[in-house]
Amino acid sequence: MPRLSADQRHEVRFTLNGHPVCGRAGPRLLLSDFLRHEIGATGTHVGCEHGVCGACTVQVDGMLTRACLTLAVQVEGASVRTVEGLAPEPDRLSALQAAFRRNHALQCGFCSAGILMSLDAFLKAHPEPDEAEIRDLLSGHLCRCTGYTPIVRAALEAAAEIQNSQRELTQGETAHA
Amino acid sequence: MPGMLDVTRETGWVGRAIERVEDAALLSGGGRYLDDLGVRPGTLHMAILRAPHAHADIRAIDTAAARAVAGVVAVLTGADVARLTAPLVVGVKAPVECWPMAVDRVRYVGEPVALVVAQDRYLAEDALDLIEVSYETRPAVVDPLDALAEGAPLLHDGFPRNLASDRRFRYGDPEQAFAQADRTVSISVSYPRNSCTPIETYGLVAEYDPHEDAYDVLANFQGPFSIHAVISRALKVPGNRLRLRTPRDSGGSFGVKQGIFPYIVLGAVAARATGHPVKWIEDRLEHLMASVSATNRATTLRAAVTADGRVTALDYDQVEDCGAHLRAPEPATLYRMHGNLTGAYAIANVAVRNRVVVTNKCPTGLNRGFGGPQVYFALERLMQRIAIELGLDPLEVIRRNLIPADAFPYRTAPGALLDSGNYQATLAKGVAEGGLAALRARRDAARAEGRLYGIGFAAVVEPSVSNMGYIATVLTPAERRKAGPKNGAQATATVAIDPVGAVSVHVASVPQGQGHRTVLAQVVADVLGLTPRDIRVNAEMDTAKDAWSIASGNYSSRFAAAVAGAAKIAADRIAQRLARIAAAQLNVPVEEVVFEGGKLRARSNAANALAFSRVAALSHWSPAQLPEGTAPTIRETAFWTPPELTAADEADHINSSLCHGFIFDYCGIEIDRDTAEIRIDRYVTAHDCGTILHPGMVDGQIRGGFAHALGAALLEEFAYGPDGSFLTGTLADYLVPTAMEVPEPVILHTETPSPFTPLGAKGVGEGNCMSTPACLANAVADALGVADLRLPLSPSSLAPLIHGAEPAAPAGIAAPTPAPSGGKGERLMRGEGKAHVRAAPEAIWAMLLDPDTLAAIIPGAHGVSRVSDTAFRADVTLGIGPVKGRYKAEVSLSDLEPPRAVTLRGRVEGNLGFGGGSGAITLTPDDTGGTHLAYRYEAFVGGKVASVGGRLLDGAAKVIIGQFFAALARKAAGGSAPAPSLLSRILAPLTSLFRRRAP
Known part of the structure; x- marks a missing residue:
């Protein structure tokens, strides 16, 4: 592990949403501040800076991570995924994002980035979740606008849709074979 | 038209x-919230030093060390701010001044005391640590009724007895109605403090142009823009020299971001003083501690009732707690509901006494529901009490008092003009389609099994589109004549x-x-x-x-x-x-x-x-x-602007709002007999908000308001110690509902268009904040058969209602000590322990009196200097949770019995908090040349440390003190003191446990 000097900024190279990026960070700079103000990826939001609200949740090497409790220098060489990387195209939404919009699963949208990142990782690991599992996952996030139910509904709907499209994909492949 | x-x-x-x-x-990720927008090159960052005491005089502020830090551009104190600004307008006529930063005296924990402007936020926060403020503490008052008591500590000379306003109102003939009543039913309630805490905190960027003497501020302010006049006046510029802008997106407000305006003044002053744009993003601790809060209110409400449950008169005695300063637009929370004090009921006679008091707590302001939760918690709890005392069905009592459907537009006794509605139809729809009969059957079945199941009701009128003139109702008609009429929207x-x-x-x-x-x-x-x-x-x-x-x-x-x-x-x-x-x-x-x-x-x-x-x-x-x-x-x-929103008349009638939706709520809840946890079985909320413009958004507002209300009812409270210490400074202490706590309410609609609005629509965003706390409390009261309930309905507050008071300890077992509190109510801890040291008592004695040894074994000590043979002074850096800072410690030794016993007393004080305590140490030689060391301590902490670390302190005390003695033992045995472990660094503030302020 490299030794970092406290009064210097260090180059941090990592992959952000599949693209290599590089920025400079002092050893105490939070990943949340680094992503937002150094890299310019402002989609990740900061709500409490003590790890409770979940707004700053990102994926670091596939692991759900509170960016406000992570130092920027910790992501050296890592693969970081943020809300900016969810949509398949700049003018389209992923199935999960579209389900959020359809179900009014956001109002102010400030907490949404963290919730989307958690659900994105969760649905990959648990493709057929039930409501209790979704609620359990969401308990790591605070939303003050929606009352959560539309988020639960969006997550369940997105899970079903992702399952269906994968099934169709598999069937399509079988048919072609 | x-x-x-x-x-x-x-x-x-x-x-x-x-x-x-x-x-x-x-x-x-394409939102454009304030902190996403970037800033001009050269923009500086502001951080704010806040008071650790609820009430204290500022004797001196030394900013020299902070100014000397590289990257720090300016440090401003209250005196600097006062030089560049005028006081903030106060909403009542009284000789008091309200500043955005404390001048000479702090009146609540978290009140700004100084600000640092630096090249980045990290540097600015570092520099806060180096500002030394010397305080002389005063007694604090936290409870609004205590604040009115004879001899209570006074906050402002201009508010005798802490009373900012005392007005009485009389509509109809309440005295006669009470005299003729079959029964009088009354209730006394205390509505607690809470806030809707948006996930995005306050933020602003301010600039000043000295050539045009003009400010340009971008802030996530939410209005009302009457506050623009308050800000420009404070900045001593005409309104056209304060350009106030808001970003496209805001991360929630719920009223709360109205309260950013004192910080807009601070940011603007900082920009002027430095000649640079200045940015400030509030952190969560600042937000919880010192942004703004809803008012807490003590209400006694009496009703004159007929034998069949008709209410003929109401008599309100409301004591509104606006915190330490009466900031604009307060005391608006108290008067927003003034026309609606009769709720959804046809009650012709009303008497009101409204008192506004100041206490050593955060100033209050807008918050979703704004006065509604406080009024309806009293009124709807009272309606249930009337039913119980008269032996009637609570729903029937509501029904008998509803305003008749053919009476709209209906003028309430205090003056509101209720635009439209058919309360009976909405209620009937709620009962039928919400499944009340099935819920009653479930209650019967649950009770037959001995379970604690209750049903609660609430019927409320939800006002919307405030009359800008209602606030003037706090003034007497004579004062209003002098001030000029205010009305409209x-x-x-x-x-x-x-x-x-x-x-x-x-x-x-x-x-x-x-x-x-x-x-x-x-x-x-x-x-x-x-x-x-x-x-x-x-x-x-x-x-x-x-x-x-x-x-x-x-x-x-x-x-x-x-x-x-x-x-x-x-x-x-x-x-x-x-x-x-x-x-x-x-x-x-x-x-x-x-x-x-x-x-x-x-x-x-x-x-x-x-x-x-x-x-x-x-x-x-x-x-x-x-x-x-x-x-x-x-x-x-x-x-x-609607013509219906006229100014208050000579008899204090006020049409406080334009539109009035109606909500009928009921719910079934079950309380776990063992854990006292509340499970919401079913919650039905039937709304009439006039014409619905977007059904998805309307239901979104209802769900969101319901979730906020559920938090207020079951979880949330800004808690203060008796000394005014703020105890809920993190989202792990101030609990807000998560997806696990919020069920989906059954939402029903009727639509009675408003004749007063262009689209027939009415507001819908705040109603459940008004109805739901009362409805849930009524259900809990029904389940437990109790009359007095205080929010939040936490398991610990309900347990005594289920199990009775804690029984006496069985014979032979020591009774648990009740949670102790310090002399002024600070968080207090006690403990004791033992250690064995391989050195003779004389050697240990010498170490305890040696500054170098103490410096080596007290974690975080920068140096210990001897003031006298028995007094030491130390600088220590301590961190607990997210709160790390420098403290000054003073330690004295007393009760010296060398080399057998000594008592250490001391006090630490820093910007993040204060603490003190005493530790009695006894040294007993053993047979092998070593020493058995026993200690017993008492300690208290206050300030920021108490507000964010409260949950950790007790357990941490034991660990840290053990480590102190472990270091002593190692040192005595000849080794050097080890570097403190991570745990000890986290828990390090508890080294303060060895010190205590002299009693």
Whole structure:
């Protein structure tokens, strides 16, 4: 592990949403501040800076991570995924994002980035979740606008849709074979 | 509008739950919240030093060390701020001053004391640590009724007995009604402090132009823009030299971001003092501790009732706690509901005493529900008590008192003009479609099994679109005459058409996530025969360029009723002119012009049509071709204020709001007998909010309000120690509902359009904050058969109601010590322990009296200096949880019995908090040349450390003290003291446990 000097900024190279990026960070700079103000990826939001609200949740090497409790220098060489990387195209939404919009699963949208990142990782690991599992996952996030139910509904709907499209994909492949 | 064309609409976007135009960006990381916008090069960052004491005089502030830090540009204190500003306006006539930063005296934990402006936020926060403030503490008062008591500590000389206002009101003949009543039923309640805590905190960027003496501030402020006048006055500039802008997106507000305005003044002053733009982003601790809070209120409410449960009179005694300063627009929370003190009921006689007190807590301000939760918790709890005391069904008592359906518009005794409604029909629908009968059966079944199951009801009127004049009801009629009349609720909207006929809408509504842009696109699309996609809505606010007025902003649920209505009026006016233009070209009478599918066409002949864009662009390209007398269609701004919102009259009647929705709620809850946890079995909320513009958003507002209310009812409270210490400084201490706690309410609608609003819509965003706490409490009261309940209904508050008081300890077992508190109520801890040291008592004795040894074994000590043989002074850096800072410690030794016993007393004080304690140490030699060491300590902590680390302190005390002695033992055995472990660094503030302030 490299030794970092406290009064210097260090180059941090990592992959952000599949693209290599590089920025400079002092050893105490939070990943949340680094992503937002150094890299310019402002989609990740900061709500409490003590790890409770979940707004700053990102994926670091596939692991759900509170960016406000992570130092920027910790992501050296890592693969970081943020809300900016969810949509398949700049003018389209992923199935999960579209389900959020359809179900009014956001109002102010400030907490949404963290919730989307958690659900994105969760649905990959648990493709057929039930409501209790979704609620359990969401308990790591605070939303003050929606009352959560539309988020639960969006997550369940997105899970079903992702399952269906994968099934169709598999069937399509079988048919072609 | 008289004289307005009834432009025929053949499309209907309003009323449909279309997808929101806002969402794609918000879901993709493309939001434009304040902190996402970037800043000009050279922008500096502000951090604020805050008071650790609830009440203290500032004796001195030494900023030299902070100023000397590289990267720090300025340090300002209250005196500096006072030099550059005027005090903030206070809402009552009294000789008191309210400053955004403490001058000479702090009155609540978290009050700004100094600010640092530096090159980045990290440096600014570092420098806060180096500011030394010397305080002389005063006794604090936290409870509003205590504040009124004889001999209570006084906060402001201008508020004798801490009383900022004391007004009595009388409507009808309450004395006679009480004299003739069959029964009098009364209830006393204390509504606690809480806040809707948006996930985005306050933020601002301020600039100052010295050449024009003008400020430009971008802030996530939410209105009302009457506050703009308060800010410009504080900054001593005319309003046209304070440009206040808001970003496109806001991370929630719920009223709370009205309270940023004192910080706008601070940021503006910092920009002026440094000559640079200054940015400030509030952190969560600051937000919870010192942004703003809803008021807590102590209410005694009496009702005169007939034997069959009809209420003939109400007598309110409300004591409103506005915290340490009466900041604008307070005491508005108390008067927002003034016209609605009779709720949904026809009660002709009302007596009111309204007192406003100040206490050593955070100043209050706007918060979702704004006065409604406080009023209805008293009123709806009382309605249940009436039923119980009269042996009637609570629902029947509600029914018998509802305002008759044929009585609208209905003038309440205190003066509200209830616009429309059919409360009986909404209630009947709620009962039938919500499944009340099944719920009652479930209660019977549960009770038959011995379970604790209860049903609660609440019926409330939800006011919206505040009359800007209601606040003046706090003044006497004579004072009002002097101040001049205040009334109305100006809403503004602008519809503009560009040279290719594309339509834009600008509003001064400052949305905070409600989806205003979508609804406005629907409203205007309907008028102009376009689709919402054709309309671009800009809801960013800029006081230098936009049409706005004092009522602009996002509060009192005014959007659907007022702002969307103003947009409709502006669009109607443009449509009227476009129809004239088209009529001339289509050769049909203007009444025959239809807006449909992007065309203006003849009603009877679809082929006789013109493209909307062609007609719309005419004013740009060929104004000479406009029909005579037709104004251009380039831009139309509508100002709308309802004539019903008149000023308070000489008898203090006030129509405090324009619209009045109705909500009938009931719920079934079960309380776990063992854990006292509440499970909501079913919650039904039946609403009438007039015409529904967007069903998805309306239900979203209801669900969101319900979740906030559930938090207020079951979880949330800004807790203060008796000394005014703030105890809930993190979201792990101030608990808000998660997805695990919030069930889906059953939402039902009836629609009685408001005759007073352009679209028939009423507000809907705050109602459940008013109804749900009372409804849940009524259910709990029903389940437990108790009369007195205090929110939040936490398991620990319900357990004694289920199990009775804690029984005495069985014989032979020591009773648990009740949670102790310090002399002034600080968090207090006690403990004891033992250690064995391989050195003789004499050697240990020498070590304890040696500064170098102490420096080596006290974690975080920078140096210990000897003041006298028995007194030491030390600088220590301590961190607990997110709170790390420097403290000054003073330690004295007493009760010396060398080398057998000594008592260490001391006190630490720093910007993050204060603490103290005493430790009695006894040294007993063993047989092997070693020493048995025993200690017993008492300690207290206050300030920021107590507010964020409260949960950790007790357990941490034991660990850290053990480590101190472990280090002592190692040192005595000849080793060097080890570096403190991570745990000890986290828990390090507890080294303060060895020190205690002299009693």
